[in-house]
Amino acid sequence: MTSVLLLLCLFLFQVSCASYLLDATQVGIKDAVYDQRYSEAIVSLEESKKKEIYKEKDSILWNLEMGMLKHYNGAYEESNMYFSDAEIAIEQAFTKSISRGIYAFLGNDNQLQYDGEPYEEFYLHAFKALNYIHLNEIDASLIEIRKMVYKIDQLNNQLRGLADTYASTDTLASSIDWDTKDTNVQNSPFARYLAANLFKALGNRDAARIECEQFNRAITEHYHLINFSSQSDTNLTQSSRNIIPECSLGRNNNVLLLSFTGMAPEKIQQDFRVYNEYWETELKVSLPILNPYRSEIMGVQIWIGDSLMGLSILLESMHEVAEEVYTAKMPIIYGRAVLRAISKYSGTRWVENIPEEEDSFFAHLLEFAGDIYKEGSEKADLRSWSSLPGSVFAHTFQLDPGSYEIEFRYINKQGLPIYSEFRDVQIKQRHSVHLLETHLAF
Numbered sequence: 384m385t386s387v388l389l390l391l392c393l394f395l396f397q398v399s400c401a402s403y404l405l406d407a408t409q410v411g412i413k414d415a416v417y418d419q420r421y422s423e424a425i426v427s428l429e430e431s432k433k434k435e436i437y438k439e440k441d442s443i444l445w446n447l448e449m450g451m452l453k454h455y456n457g458a459y460e461e462s463n464m465y466f467s468d469a470e471i472a473i474e475q476a477f478t479k480s481i482s483r484g485i486y487a488f489l490g491n492d493n494q495l496q497y498d499g500e501p502y503e504e505f506y507l508h509a510f511k512a513l514n515y516i517h518l519n520e521i522d523a524s525l526i527e528i529r530k531m532v533y534k535i536d537q538l539n540n541q542l543r544g545l546a547d548t549y550a551s552t553d554t555l556a557s558s559i560d561w562d563t564k565d566t567n568v569q570n571s572p573f574a575r576y577l578a579a580n581l582f583k584a585l586g587n588r589d590a591a592r593i594e595c596e597q598f599n600r601a602i603t604e605h606y607h608l609i610n611f612s613s614q615s616d617t618n619l620t621q622s623s624r625n626i627i628p629e630c631s632l633g634r635n636n637n638v639l640l641l642s643f644t645g646m647a648p649e650k651i652q653q654d655f656r657v658y659n660e661y662w663e664t665e666l667k668v669s670l671p672i673l674n675p676y677r678s679e680i681m682g683v684q685i686w687i688g689d690s691l692m693g694l695s696i697l698l699e700s701m702h703e704v705a706e707e708v709y710t711a712k713m714p715i716i717y718g719r720a721v722l723r724a725i726s727k728y729s730g731t732r733w734v735e736n737i738p739e740e741e742d743s744f745f746a747h748l749l750e751f752a753g754d755i756y757k758e759g760s761e762k763a764d765l766r767s768w769s770s771l772p773g774s775v776f777a778h779t780f781q782l783d784p785g786s787y788e789i790e791f792r793y794i795n796k797q798g799l800p801i802y803s804e805f806r807d808v809q810i811k812q813r814h815s816v817h818l819l820e821t822h823l824a825f
Contacts, residue, residue, distance in 0.1 A: 402493040402762055408436050409769045412448060413646060416770045417824040421456040424770075428452065440496040443472045444766050447503060451510065451770040455822060459514040466511045473499045473507075477541075492719070492764035501538055502568075502708040503768045505531050506701060509573060513641070516818045521581055528581075531574045538708065539565045546715055559718040566711040567608050570601035573699035573775055576630065580779060583635045584815035595630035602628060602698075609703050628696040636779035637815065638808070640685060642695055642791055643822040645678030645773025648705050652763040668724045670716065671763040673709050675702055676773055679795050679825045683776045686790040695776035702773040724761065772822060782810045782817075791821045801825070 408431050415424035428449055431437055437445040450465035476498035499507075508531035515524035542563040550561040575598035582591035650671040657666035683695040786809050793802045804821045811817075 402765075404436055405441065406765050409766070412452075413649070413769045416452075416455070416646070416822075419455075419822070419824075421452050425449070425452045425456065440494070441766065442496075443469050443476065443499050444497045444768065446472070447499070447507065447768045448770050450507070451768070454510050454514060455770075457517075459517045463511050463514045466507050466514075469499070470504075470507060470511075473504055493762055493766075495764075497764075497766045500705070500709065500767065501534075501541065501712070502701075502705045503771065505535055505571065505704070506768075506771060508534070509571075509577075512574075512577060513818065513820070516577075516581070516639075516816055519814065519816075521585060521816065525578060525581055528574045528578045531571060535568060535571055535574075538568065539563075539711075542566075542711055542715070549715060549718060559721055561714055561718050563711050563714050566707050567604070568704050568707050570597065570604060571699065571704075572598055572602040572605050573701075575601050576698055576777060579630050580636070580639055581816065583632070584637070586635075588632065592632055595632060598630040605699060605703075608707060609700050634781055635815075636781050637810065637817055638780055638782050639816055639818045640695065640778045640789070640791070641698075641818070641820045642683040642776040642793075643772035643774070643820065644680040644683075644776065644793070644825065645702065646676045646824050647768065647771035647773055648673040648675045648702050648709075649769065650674070650763070650765040650767050652765060666724050667761045668720050669761045669763040670720050671765055673706055675706060678773055679801065680774070680776075680793050680823060681796050681798075682794040683778070683821075684790075684792040684794060684800070685778050685780075686792055687787055692780055692789075693778050695778040698775045698777040700774050701771065720763075772824070782808075784810045784812050786810075789819060793823055793825070 408427075411427060412424050415421070415427065428437075428445065432445060446465045446469035450462045450469060453459075453462035453465060476496050479496075508527045512524040512527035512531070515521070515527065546561040546563045550559075575594050579591050579594035579598055582588075582594055651674045653670050653672045655668045655670070682697075685692040685695060786807065789806050789808060791804045791806070792800045793804075795801045802823060802825065804823070806819045806821065808817055808819055
């Protein structure tokens with residue numbers, strides 16, 4: 384029995400070390416993205432998989448990271464290959480979690496397959512759509528945009544269905560309230576903006592009009608969401624906080640500029656403990672809390688030579704979407720963590736109640752192993768799509784055929800330029816949409 388307990392402790396130690404090693408690798412990816420060392424990050428990610436830092440249960444996360452890094456690096460076909468693998472695996476993981484119910488989560492979440500956050504699934508389709516625009520496959524891009532819009536529309540139903548499944552299989556008399564609240568994320572100005580401009584480029588004026596109307600509603604709702612957030616310090620507009628951009632059916636602009644700034648929120652661990660009369664830990668609950676990343680960038684000026692072409696609008700605050708969706712999911716996250724803690728508490732209480740006169744050494748050894756189990760097996764799942772940006776700014780205009788150098792001048796909260804990026808573009812007569820992207824994780 385002693386050897387079994389030692390093996391159990393060793394197993395818990397190995398599981399804990401493996402999850403911390405993965406967390407450190409994710410931090411390394413964020414650092415590389417911040418410094419725009421995309422090729423280096425790709426190599427590091429490949430090596431991490433060979434070393435089995437990313438295991439089979441982490442395949443969704445690995446594909447999301449690789450898809451994003453390949454996108455940043457301009458390998459759009461490869462990027463979509465990884466995103467497609469992640470998409471299929473997310474759908475399978477969700478189906479499996481529904482079928483297994485709450486009992487799949489009585490262990491440590493880090494031992495389970497990472498199934499992706501709902502907001503990560505939204506933006507997976509957004510970047511697949513951008514990849515297709517770069518590849519001049521406009522129809523395929525529109526399909527990805529429709530998938531994104533549909534999944535956002537179904538978000539509340541998805542979360543309620545998951546909560547109902549857990550509630551119906553929770554037979555431990557835990558009194559946990561699994562009910563999720565409806566999110567204020569019911570549309571995407573990012574998706575609608577892309578669709579409107581693509582339909583205009585294709586000459587489909589009716590579809591473009593519908594998407595413009597959807598965009599105008601979506602951007603108003605989204606700006607309200609950002610203003611409503613007490614944590615947000617985002618300057619919503621460039622010259623006034625009361626101006627909300629609108630989509631119109633004007634001329635067909637052939638240049639679409641997107642600037643991605645900041646980074647999505649990361650997860651940090653927050654521990655809660657309940658102590659007994661001897662001030663020893665009776666119950667430990669570890670929760671993954673979203674820690675927002677506040678970008679320094681408040682706007683992006685677009686220049687060609689000495690001519691200011693315009694100021695990019697804040698199209699979507701992706702980190703605000705992430706926080707809103709994650710907040711709606713918190714009852715499920717809390718419920719799973721509390722239920723795990725209760726099950727572990729029940730097991731260790733059984734150990735503590737073993738009469739000492741039966742076998743004092745054995746009882747103390749079991750109690751010691753139980754304490755290690757409670758402490759070592761309870762670690763929050765901090766896995767998340769670390770290379771996802773935090774916000775997207777957009778601007779469109781018309782250019783005649785020819786070669787141009789476009790400057791993206793990033794503006795901070797004080798209205799001062801703090802960084803510039805330059806992109807060369809060749810405007811072709813028969814190319815309906817020329818997409819240029821920049822990324823600055825400041």
